[in-house]
Ligand code: HEM
């Protein structure tokens with residue numbers, strides 16, 4: 347086709363197009379016409395309008411395409427009737443943002459905890475060890491604690507491999523080796539997840555009765571938790587430990603819930619959006635719990651005589667008097 | 680350099696599923712995997728429209744960005760391909776993709792969903808062109824033979840176009856100018872037994 351013919355056709359069709367458009371833009375009149383055409387009661391007069399068929403197909407049709415609703419199709423599978431995954435990009439961008447925040451918060455928390463340790467060092471017992479031991483945890487309580495701790499660390503590490511491996515481990519390992527590691531991490535995460543949830547619930551059940559507010563707890567907080575030299579009275583768990591318990595309680599349940607929903611994909615259709623949401627909840631709560639864990643481990647390491655509570659179940663009497671005086675008085679009676 | 684594109688003309692697609700069938704046959708796509716599917720809005724009602732959907736080989740592809748093992752790559756023609764040897768079946772590409780293109784052999788409840796599979800623009804994968812391994816994992820490689828994707832070639836109404844973006848756009852633009860749209864379209868009056876409004 348030579349260029350003259352092209353221009354001619356363009357001109358003529360533009361003219362025809364605008365003529366047709368002018369005739370059809372009058373939407374109400376057009377709808378009246380359609381009402382004539384489709385008189386069957388079964389067909390709602392709204393249908394042509396909803397389809398965007400108001401003479402100029404387009405906006406409404408493409409809005410429906412973008413809506414994320416499910417329409418009919420011959421294909422069988424997950425979300426096959428949906429044209430556009432309406433929230434996929436939102437999910438990806440949000441995940442990126444959380445990753446960015448993680449990259450700042452996790453190293454920052456590590457450095458802070460280490461700095462505090464370097465500055466304050468170990469918190470010595472007031473009168474040294476007395477060599478008299480008091481039972482603090484029963485064997486079953488220690489099993490539950492370490493079960494939770496070990497599965498938590500495995501989950502945290504494997505989760506972080508999936509989250510950040512692409513940026514930090516691929517340059518080190520190469521793509522093939524990292525893919526093997528990532529697959530292993532994912533399988534581990536999927537297997538250890540449910541184990542963690544069992545321990546978590548056991549721990550909640552076992553420790554909840556000692557973690558409600560008790561008289562005097564607020565004093566512990568007001569005097570800085572004993573960080574500035576003077577020891578403060580506390581029950582079996584001080585307010586700091588109680589707060590950590592409730593963080594584990596709520597955040598842990600968020601992690602578990604979202605984790606299970608992600609595990610059991612393929613059961614619900616329309617799952618895609620649910621999983622996008624759950625993934626965000628999961629990563630955000632995992633971050634919180636990892637941050638809290640740094641503080642928790644710091645306490646175990648920095649307070650002289652703490653560690654044996656969870657390794658042998660027994661603590662020195664002087665430790666009990668220093669850190670949990672009210673509890674100690676209680677069990678002596 | 681060509682920039683490959685798909686375009687489905689919603690005014691032409693008749694939901695015949697030829698593209699789906701052609702794709703299944705050409706690439707030996709297993710049961711349960713939909714590299715291409717046809718979705719119909721307002722099925723059986725006035726204003727019904729069908730569109731054939733597959734991977735659209737995005738310029739700045741979300742799947743590529745989200746994959747934890749970085750297994751996607753984009754060819755010089757703009758085709759988005761992936762390496763099944765690296766894929767761990769996490770499903771993230773499916774959650775990020777705007778078109779629901781990535782597909783998985785297993786919808787099981789636990790662990791990996793298996794190696795992701797999706798439309799390759801009939802361009803195979805990272806293996807050597809036309810090797811046995813490439814055919815087994817990714818299906819045919821028509822681009823390497825100088826041909827375009829089979830789905831568009833087999834489209835009965837030429838609604839589905841595939842090829843260089845500029846050419847596809849030109850064809851579609853010319854089509855649009857010829858035929859008009861809505862009630863102004865050529866043949867509308869005859870079809871609905873009414874004078875064209
Ligand atoms: C009941 C416990 C848990 C279950 C069932 C669970 C399950 C999952 C699932 C299914 C995923 C999606 C990726 C995959 O398929 O592997 C995931 C991701 C993740 N999990 Fe867990 N999880 C649990 C606990 C935890 C804990 C305690 C942490 C952290 C300490 C954690 C950290 C993560 C992270 C960071 C990701 C993100 C990986 C990514 O998006 O790339 N999870 N989890």
Ligand code: SF4
Pocket residue numbers: 733734735736737740741742743759775776777778779780781797
């Ligand atoms: S799989 Fe989805 S996100 Fe990736 S290139 Fe294809 S259409 Fe784009």
Ligand code: SF4
Pocket residue numbers: 745746747748749750761765766767768769770771772773781795
């Ligand atoms: S399923 Fe495979 S291709 Fe998709 S994001 Fe996960 S590893 Fe990458």
